[in-house]
Amino acid sequence: MQRLIDRAKELLASGEVARVLGWKKGDLGFNPEPSYFETAESLDNDFVYDGFCGANLSKYMIEASKKDGKTLVFLKPCDTYSFNQLIKEHRVDREKAYIIGVGCKGKLDIEAIKAMGVKGILEVSGADINSDCETLTVKTLYGDKEVSYNDAMLERCHVCKGKEHQICDEVMLDSRDTKDAERFAEIEKIEAMSPMEKFEFFKKELSKCIRCNACRNVCPACSCRKCVFDSNKFDEATKANVDSFEEKMFHIIRAFHVAGRCTDCGECSRVCPQGIPLHLFNRKFIKDIDTFYGEFQAGEDSETKGPLTAFTFDDVEPSIVTERG
Amino acid sequence: MYKINKENLSALFSCIADANELYVPCNINGSVNFAAWDEEQLVDLDTLKTVKSPKDAFFPQSETLYSCKRNGKKLSITPEELQNKDFVVFGMKACDVRGLAVLDKVFLVDPVDSYYKARREHGIIVSLACSQPEEACFCNVFGIDASQPEGDVVVYMIGDEMYWNAVTEKGEKLTKQVASLLTDADEAKVEAQKASIKEIVSRLPYSSLSLEGWGKDAVLLDKFNSPIWEELYKPCLACGTCTFVCPTCQCYDIKDYNTGNGVQRYRCWDSCMYSDFTMMAHGNNRTSQMQRYRQRFMHKLVYFPQNNDGMYSCVGCGRCVDKCPIGLNIVKVIKAFEKGGNR
Numbered sequence: 001m002q003r004l005i006d007r008a009k010e011l012l013a014s015g016e017v018a019r020v021l022g023w024k025k026g027d028l029g030f031n032p033e034p035s036y037f038e039t040a041e042s043l044d045n046d047f048v049y050d051g052f053c054g055a056n057l058s059k060y061m062i063e064a065s066k067k068d069g070k071t072l073v074f075l076k077p078c079d080t081y082s083f084n085q086l087i088k089e090h091r092v093d094r095e096k097a098y099i100i101g102v103g104c105k106g107k108l109d110i111e112a113i114k115a116m117g118v119k120g121i122l123e124v125s126g127a128d129i130n131s132d133c134e135t136l137t138v139k140t141l142y143g144d145k146e147v148s149y150n151d152a153m154l155e156r157c158h159v160c161k162g163k164e165h166q167i168c169d170e171v172m173l174d175s176r177d178t179k180d181a182e183r184f185a186e187i188e189k190i191e192a193m194s195p196m197e198k199f200e201f202f203k204k205e206l207s208k209c210i211r212c213n214a215c216r217n218v219c220p221a222c223s224c225r226k227c228v229f230d231s232n233k234f235d236e237a238t239k240a241n242v243d244s245f246e247e248k249m250f251h252i253i254r255a256f257h258v259a260g261r262c263t264d265c266g267e268c269s270r271v272c273p274q275g276i277p278l279h280l281f282n283r284k285f286i287k288d289i290d291t292f293y294g295e296f297q298a299g300e301d302s303e304t305k306g307p308l309t310a311f312t313f314d315d316v317e318p319s320i321v322t323e324r325g
Numbered sequence: 326m327y328k329i330n331k332e333n334l335s336a337l338f339s340c341i342a343d344a345n346e347l348y349v350p351c352n353i354n355g356s357v358n359f360a361a362w363d364e365e366q367l368v369d370l371d372t373l374k375t376v377k378s379p380k381d382a383f384f385p386q387s388e389t390l391y392s393c394k395r396n397g398k399k400l401s402i403t404p405e406e407l408q409n410k411d412f413v414v415f416g417m418k419a420c421d422v423r424g425l426a427v428l429d430k431v432f433l434v435d436p437v438d439s440y441y442k443a444r445r446e447h448g449i450i451v452s453l454a455c456s457q458p459e460e461a462c463f464c465n466v467f468g469i470d471a472s473q474p475e476g477d478v479v480v481y482m483i484g485d486e487m488y489w490n491a492v493t494e495k496g497e498k499l500t501k502q503v504a505s506l507l508t509d510a511d512e513a514k515v516e517a518q519k520a521s522i523k524e525i526v527s528r529l530p531y532s533s534l535s536l537e538g539w540g541k542d543a544v545l546l547d548k549f550n551s552p553i554w555e556e557l558y559k560p561c562l563a564c565g566t567c568t569f570v571c572p573t574c575q576c577y578d579i580k581d582y583n584t585g586n587g588v589q590r591y592r593c594w595d596s597c598m599y600s601d602f603t604m605m606a607h608g609n610n611r612t613s614q615m616q617r618y619r620q621r622f623m624h625k626l627v628y629f630p631q632n633n634d635g636m637y638s639c640v641g642c643g644r645c646v647d648k649c650p651i652g653l654n655i656v657k658v659i660k661a662f663e664k665g666g667n668r
Contacts, residue, residue: 027660028460028530031652034560055651060560119373120459122530141525142457204354210377210386212596214564214650232601239565239578240387240593271650273376273566274356 001049001129004074004102004172008047009040011072017098018069021060023053029123030110034060036071049074051127051136054107054154056267058082058092059220065093073097076104077175078156080166081263081299082220087167088302089261091223101165103173105133106149106157111275113138113152118145129173150180155279156266159183166300183264184287186280206248208274211239215251215268215278221258228253255281260289260308263299292316326515327489327500327507334370334487338362338415340503345449346412348382350375359414370416370482373459374644378572379421382414383444384428386569387593390440390579394587407443413499415451419474420464420642422452424572426475427629427638431575449495452476455522456483461643463531463656469640472522483514490515531641531656535663539626541635548627549619553665557658558618560651565596567645567654568621573638576602597621622658 008020024035025048034055037043056079064071075083080101086092108127113136120141126149127136133149150158159182163175190198216222216229229250264286268278289296293307293316307315329337341347347362350369357372359379391404425445432441452474455462464471473479477496481488488510491500500507526532539548568574578595581588595602597620603610611617629638639655646654 026652027657028646031646031649031654033652033657036559119457120525122460141460141528208354208356208358210569212564212566212569213599214562214566217562217564218650226600230600232604239595239599240580240591271562271564271566273570273648 001047004049004100005043005047007100007172008037008043008072011098012038012040012043016070017072018067019064019071020047021057021064021071021073023048023055023074026052028121030108030121030127036064049102049129051105051108051129051133051149052110052124054109054270056082056218056220056265058086059218059223061092061097062086062223065091065096067096070096070098072100074100074102075165075168076102076107077163077165078104078161078263078265080168081161081297082265083299084167084302085261085263085299086220086223088299088306089223094302099165099168099170101168101171103129103171103175104163105129105131105174105176106153106160106178108136108149108152109154109270112154113147116147116151118147133176150178153178154266154270155277156264156270161264161297167302184283186277187284187287190280190284202248205276206251208276209251210274211250212273213239214271214273215276216254218267218271219254219258220263220265220267221261222254251278251281255285258282259285260296260306261298262286263297292320326510326512328486328510329489329507331482331485331487333506334368335364337503337506338368339364340506341413341415341499344411344502345499346410347415348379348412349415359416362415370453373455373457373462374418374642374647376644376648377570378424378642378644379414379417380424380428380572382412383425383448384432384441384575384577384594387591388440389589389591392584392587392589394584396586405440407439408447409443411447411449412444413449413451416453417450417474417476418453418455418642419469419471420462420640421572422450422475423464423467423469423640424642425450427573427636427640428575430629430633430636449478449499450476451478451480451496451499454479454481454518456481456518458522458525458529459643460530461646462526462529463534463641463643465526465529465532465641466534466536467637467639467641470523471526472519481515481518483518486510486514488515531643534656534659536626536637536659538662538667539659540630540637543627543631545627545631547667548662549623551662551665551667553661553667554615554619557653557661558615561598561614561618561653562650563598563600563614563617564650565598566648566650568596568598569594570644570648572640572642572644573625575638597624622655625655626659 011017020037023032024046026032030052032048032053058079087094123139125137136147138145157178160179262282266279296307348359349362350357351360352367352369357369358375358377389405394401432438455471458471477493479490491497576595577592579592581590597617625639
């Protein structure tokens with residue numbers, strides 16, 4: 001981590017960048033927050049990069065692109081897909097970014113640790129980037145506990161897209177293979193359900209929604225300046241949580257809107273306060289796009305047209321929906 | 326003081342539910358929240374904090390206020406029926422119960438909110454002492470005792486037993502209703518638990534958080550104009566998580582739903598984090614996220630106490646600490662002002 005701080009200080013001192021976008025230490029040891037650093041002193045005091053820095057900083061670059069000078073941003077391999085996609089959509093300015101592709105050993109989910117019955121967490125050691133990432137020692141109000149690093153990882157890390165940064169100016173720190181599950185396994189399970197079972201599954205999950213919009217606001221693909229769901233021209237306040245139909249409408253429309261652009265960064269599921277597996281919607285679209293148009297990964301580069309924005313005569317006909325049942 | 330073996334809790338719930346609607350923390354698809362009890366529900370009294378606070382039971386996230394119907398040239402207006410049956414909310418924690426005292430200050434003063442008032446009158450609170458406070462808890466900072474919650478009946482989970490103590494008239498009435506399931510108990514174990522909880526509370530990471538400089542004596546403009554807000558708000562996603570899980574956030578919006586031949590006027594929770602918060606005909610008086618972010622904390626720590634004899638509109642439940650997608654929260658705000666020398 002010190003190497004990251006030193007490099008950031010160097011780039012700040014040389015004037016190459018005007019500010020640094022990274023993560024700031026939390027007050028509980030496992031709640032860091034995205035933050036801008038403009039001085040060497042603040043980097044020394046507050047900068048952190050460890051297993052709890054799951055937040056994808058790409059979307060913050062939309063605002064940073066409007067500022068004077070370059071912003072040094074630390075992007076993990078999966079975050080770089082989002083950044084590429086934002087370039088493609090003309091939402092960030094590549095020239096305004098100095099990207100350090102930072103290594104990743106899998107990001108941790110404090111909720112996953114709590115779900116193991118660990119209560120009153122005071123400190124988690126073994127989460128730093130230099131550790132072997134095998135065991136976490138959790139100091140709690142009720143004694144010390146050990147948990148496996150892999151069991152405490154976010155869902156997205158179990159289906160990691162890989163260690164390579166898709167866009168960056170330099171790479172620092174090593175990454176680790178964390179993939180131990182098939183990306184589409186959960187989707188296949190749902191596909192095998194009967195229509196009523198599917199409906200029940202999603203109804204149950206989506207009825208937990210509290211309309212907090214965290215999934216939308218964190219999503220790098222949701223970068224509209226004004227979201228249609230923030231319009232006050234609807235009869236219904238979109239923040240109303242009236243019945244499960246409205247929640248479904250919100251999530252289904254959102255899934256359609258990001259189809260072909262979602263990089264599967266997993267932020268939606270990470271931030272949902274109710275633990276709704278929102279990534280399943282997006283991943284179903286990704287799987288279908290792969291099937292109908294050939295394998296495609298949004299954000300792999302910043303130029304190619306996505307299958308849903310380019311027309312070819314080989315494109316699948318809409319009737320495929322009825323044919324597939 | 327009475328007690329009941331935990332094995333008989335289901336019978337207790339069933340007995341309560343015979344005469345009242347009953348809300349208890351339930352695990353629904355992996356997420357624990359207050360929900361109407363029935364035998365199918367997975368009751369979860371071990372999880373310390375429900376995701377949403379129980380304020381829904383008194384101030385629902387969405388509710389219809391009245392309906393208007395057009396029939397030719399006739400217009401009829403039907404107010405929504407007020408709560409007229411008793412209901413029990415079982416398992417509220419000390420912070421959540423105090424949260425209602427905050428809401429009372431808003432909804433029970435002139436003009437009284439009749440919908441809320443009816444629910445408060447019919448609501449019976451069975452509060453549960455916290456046996457294992459967690460890292461984000463800081464209710465003690467607001468003078469709340471996690472080991473001794475307020476409520477109509479206070480219950481304590483100790484070993485295989487649940488101790489039951491009625492403290493109000495409503496509580497006595499409920500106790501009579503379930504008396505056949507309870508046996509007499511002495512207070513020794515309860516007193517021991519209270520002492521052990523107090524000891525745990527003293528070791529919580531936020532237990533010595535200082536509120537100096539906030540509250541009714543705060544210099545409002547010093548806080549309002551502080552450059553610290555500009556630093557604090559920047560990572561905020563402007564989602565409504567903190568406001569929707571909060572037991573004291575009370576802002577709401579009122580809208581009309583067009584039913585085709587009339588309207589349903591309803592209200593729903595609003596969030597100061599949202600861009601249309603307090604939108605008026607002339608537009609919005611808070612145009613930036615910094616202003617909206619500042620509003621949330623100034624309201625809880627300055628405006629509310631200054632208007633309500635020093636009562637803060639934060640109860641230290643720590644839900645915002647647990648749930649903010651990017652690790653912001655009210656504690657960090659208080660600490661940042663302390664560090665920044667603005668007390």
